[in-house]
Amino acid sequence: MAQVLIARGYDSTAQVQEFLEAKLVDLHPPEQVPGLNKATELIFAAIEAERRITIYGDYDADGVCATSILWHCLKLLGAHVDYFIPSRLEEGYGLNKNAIRELHEADPERLLISVDCGITSVEEAALAKELGLELIITDHHQFADELPDAAAIVHPRLPGTEYPFGDLCGAAVAFKLAWRICQIKGDGKRATPRMREFLLSAMGLAALATITDVVPLHGENRLLVRFGLPALSERPGFGMKALLTVCELQEKKLLETDDIGFSIGPRINAAGRLGQARLAVELLTTENPERARELANYLNEMNEMRKKVERKILKQARELVDEEPEWLEAPALVLSSTEWHPGVIGIVASRVAEHYSKPTILIAMSEKEQVGQGSGRTIPNINLHAALAGSAEHLVKFGGHQAAAGMKIEADQIDDFRVSFCNQIQKQLEGDRPDEELWIDAEVRLADCTYGAVRELDRLGPFGEKNPRPTFSASRVQLAEPPRKMGQGERHLSLTLHQHGKRIKAIAFGKSDWADEIARIDGALSISFAVNINTFRGQSSVQLLLKDWKAEEAS
Known part of the structure; x- marks a missing residue:
């Protein structure tokens, strides 16, 4: 233990004690999150006016957990709340204009709150404002030069602000918002016993999302996971209980990060990857134990299907590289096919990047349209988002962060994008490919x-x-x-x-x-x-x- 701690830079007793004995009270107060207080005011005003509140989530496990946390919180307050999850296959990532128009037409008085998306949705936010649809954006992803014009933006790294920890995932941002709402509903600083019990349970979902979204497990994230993991088994809702049973983890006293990363997370993600993320949110919010069991079993079946599709795509991706041996000399890989499922290419991109030790973009092309959906993963110390930004002239749109990103591209731009993207990666490598390092403690x-x-x-x-x-x-x-x-x-x-x-x-x-x-x-x-x-x-x-x-x- 001492050797490992010293190897990782903990060279004083005080540092070691702070790391090993971290407490829940070490979490930063929620009101410090940039934009959160303004968002809270708007939410309470909407509840008081008895307006509908719609949570607009993302289709991955982070977005599903964020949606579920905020839905539970507002439901406890008696709010008229529902949620909307776009289809990964038909609508793609983030806010989209058609959905905004439809939501406005159905109820122009509603308050729309994005979770785990929206920070790059400049045009979509402009449309919402033009229509008169009040929009709150909560997100954690990398923002562009221009921020969307929303009624409030909640983001831990908002320009011009200094929140102490910028690596929160989307569900952790939603948890902070729920925490502040619960404080205000209590005495302003402490939540009521009922809301406190909810927050302890919600921390489990924030921990789940933190692990599955692969954000750094230090600082607040380590605290959320350390105290949230026990909540998943000690305070599970009907959906989580059913999911634990399907994963054969119901008897395990203390869940570990590997249980989330390899068992629970993939089943939640499978629903979004195959275009049915709403079912995952329903699983985590249902109060019907029988429905929870049905949904958990269905997500399990979808995960098995996802694994079969994944193995097929991985085999085809390797065959493409074998057919183009010069690609092995390039600093990155850009592969495309009309046979690939857009919901699974992100996982396969990760496998390919690991196998070839190169940043990798996989593009699922549509046979009907000339626009493909891409997903990328990188290797240590290479910023994928920055490389995409440097190649943006060849893309319809892109978004994400340093380690993982998504994009849309027209078919006739793929070859030019490959050249540009590889040049961007080469610049980051500063002319040489560093030997891959394995740190030994x-x-x-x-x-x-x-x-x-x-x-x-x-x-x-x-x-x-x-x-x-x-x-x-x-x-x-x-x-x-x-x-x-x-x-x-x-x-x-x-x-x-x-x-x-x-x-x-x-x-x-x-x-x-x-x-x-x-x-x-x-x-x-x-x-x-x-x-x-x-x-x-x-x-x-x-x-x-x-x-x-x-x-x-x-x-």
Whole structure:
């Protein structure tokens, strides 16, 4: 523990105590979030006037959780509230003009509140103002040079403001807004017991979104996840309870970030990826346990479908690269096909970026229209949003942040965009591709990887973006058994290793292509790995999560 803390820059007792003993009261007061007080005033005025309030959400897990948090909060206040989630496949990301017109026509007096979107919707906000539709924007994404003209904008990094923590996700911004509403409904500083209970539950959804949106797990985000994860299992609504059952996590006392990232989050995201995000919001807001079970089962089926589509696209993407070997020399990849599902390309872009160690854009082209929908993922220290901004002349529109972004592009612009995008990435690389670095916290023996040591290291969590599970290295490690491929499609690699009499299991997710190469190694290995506790059928054991390896030279 001491070695890891020192390796991560904690070099004083005070720093260590602040990190390990962080408290819920360390969260910044909600009224400090830029624009939040103005938004709160408008919301209470709308409730008092008995106007309809419509929450306009995004279709990913962050947007679904943000919508659910704010809907629950306003419902508790007796507001006339509903929600609108655009179809990923038909309407695309964020505010859109057709939806604004339809919402205005149905009820011109309504208050429209965006969550997890809207900060780049300059034209859409102008249309809302022209129609007389009152609009509040709450978002966390990167903004453009011009901000939308809305009645209020709530954003932790709003220009000209100095909120202490700028990395909140969309649901965390919505949670802050709900928190302030609850304070005002109480005595101005403390919520009523009923609203406080709601906030503790809502923190679970904010934690879920924080993990799935892959924002940095430090500062306020680490606090939200640390105290929100227990709420998911201790204070689940009917929908979350049904989802935990489908994920076979209902008996787990304390959920971990991996449970969210690999089990719960993908099922919520699957609904949005396949064009039915409203069902995910319904799951998280329903008061009917039977309906909750139906929806959880349906989301589970959609997730299985999503995985099949994902495997097919990944195979096709690799085949495209094989057909164009010169692309391997480029600093980035831009791939397109009319056969790809636009809701799944973001996940596959992440897999391709990881496989080739390059920023990657995948574009799903429509057979009917000449406009494609793209999704991109990047590698460490490369700003994807900045590269898209530098290539904007070839795009219909784009948005996102440093690590992930989306775009629309006309078919005849793809080749020119590829050249421009690669040039932008090359500029960030400053003429050279840096070797990919793997940060090692400490060198250990396999015998050091005990159950107690892993539980001690868990105090450094919750683990995630910018606060990864500690990574170790070990040398002179031997194979105890031949490598084995496992999982659906044999995507993963299972190993049994030993060193100085210590025998331990290891798994490498998505790395089954290492199997044959490792099997040919005649001598010892040097390995890098994280370590966790694997629980299967009630039995818990220490497991290595293999990150990289190399054969040691014979002495």
